[in-house]
Amino acid sequence: MKLVSLTIAVALAGGAAMAAEVGPREVAFNEDGAVEVSLSGMAGDPASGAEIMAAKSRGNCVACHEITALSDTPFHGEVGPMLDGAGDRWTAAELRSILVNSKVMFEDTVMPAYYVIDGFNRPGDAYTGKAAQGDLDPLLAAQEIEDVIAFLMTLKDE
């Protein structure tokens, strides 16, 4: 597999003159529901994205999705669709939207929002079962989301 992310590099060259991070409360969705600007202001690293998607303590995407490219990681779930070819089905801006808040594209989905920190019912302090103290951290950081997008863009149907 060729781990390059042309689309993101292009989006960056056009959009983010200043490499400023976009906070979870500042994300701008366009009229198609996509998010054009890199959240970190930087390009993503697909190799890191692959690790984040497989790691239980980070994206844990394989809990719900099967991804052939990550078949070294055991136990892929079946709750969401297979992600092979996701880079053909979606643009980077659309994938960013799905990652930030999947409910913008998929109403009522069970997929968690990885970059939303407000509006939850009984938010907890991670997996302790205790009430959250203060602001929540997003499930993934800005750069982690860019890394995941970069990896997803490598998933092309041959």
Place this chain on the structure above:
Amino acid sequence: MNYKAITAIAAMLTLPLAAHADPDDDTLVINEDIEIVTKTAAPAHLQDAMDEIMSGWHFRSDETQAMEMDDFDNPGMVFVEKALVAWDTADGTEGKSCADCHGAADDMAGVKATYPKWNEAAGEVRTLQMQMNDCRENRMGADAWKYDAGAAIDMEALLSAVSRGLPVNVAIDGPAQSTWEQGKDLYYARTGQLDLSCASCHEENYGNMIRADHLSQGQVNGFPTYRLKNTKLNGIHSRFKGCVRDTRAETYKPGSPEFVALELYVTSRGNGLSVEGPSVRN
């Protein structure tokens, strides 16, 4: 965007189902004697959501399933034995045992199948453990047992064991109805930063794998469950607590009014399955 969404759905529909882990069609008979109804038609109140209800037993491996077929192989029965001793042992200022009022434990067959249940005198829905503690405090003059722990969960396992094979049949109308409605609201309420409800996993996704776990319907007819994972009996509210915690939410407490209501509602989703506890799960 709509076009994209449709493509995604089409992609989902054409996925090969090779990895799909359906519940199996095995049948459960305990001690070559007690026939357990592990699949049956959904109760009327649930028919909009699903046609068939299934015990969690169908979603476990053959090895785990087999442990439930004979009481000698079921590690949960050790705790039932302990509770049998407690049943006959006097406790508290009144010097009475359970047996002094209720006779043999076997005579309690059928009780577990109707709990949680409206208690007219108390004006509330009570779980079996709440009722046990009422006996302890008010008839025996003994201390209440801690919820879902030690002696309480052992005794619930005994009362379940003597009801095995009888159909779960909790009342959801009359005075219990408002508690049942509260439990239903909790079942469908999304919680935590993962924003998932019980229905997200156990109604929309049973039969699917979530990482290494095979999602069941989250039925409670098999409780208490002996879990190979923690090698002890697990109560219904403890399981609820774990599932809510896994949505990155602040949980409710075992014995709380919220979990009592949720227990009534979830139990009613299994009306028609056999009482199966103590069951074996992973």
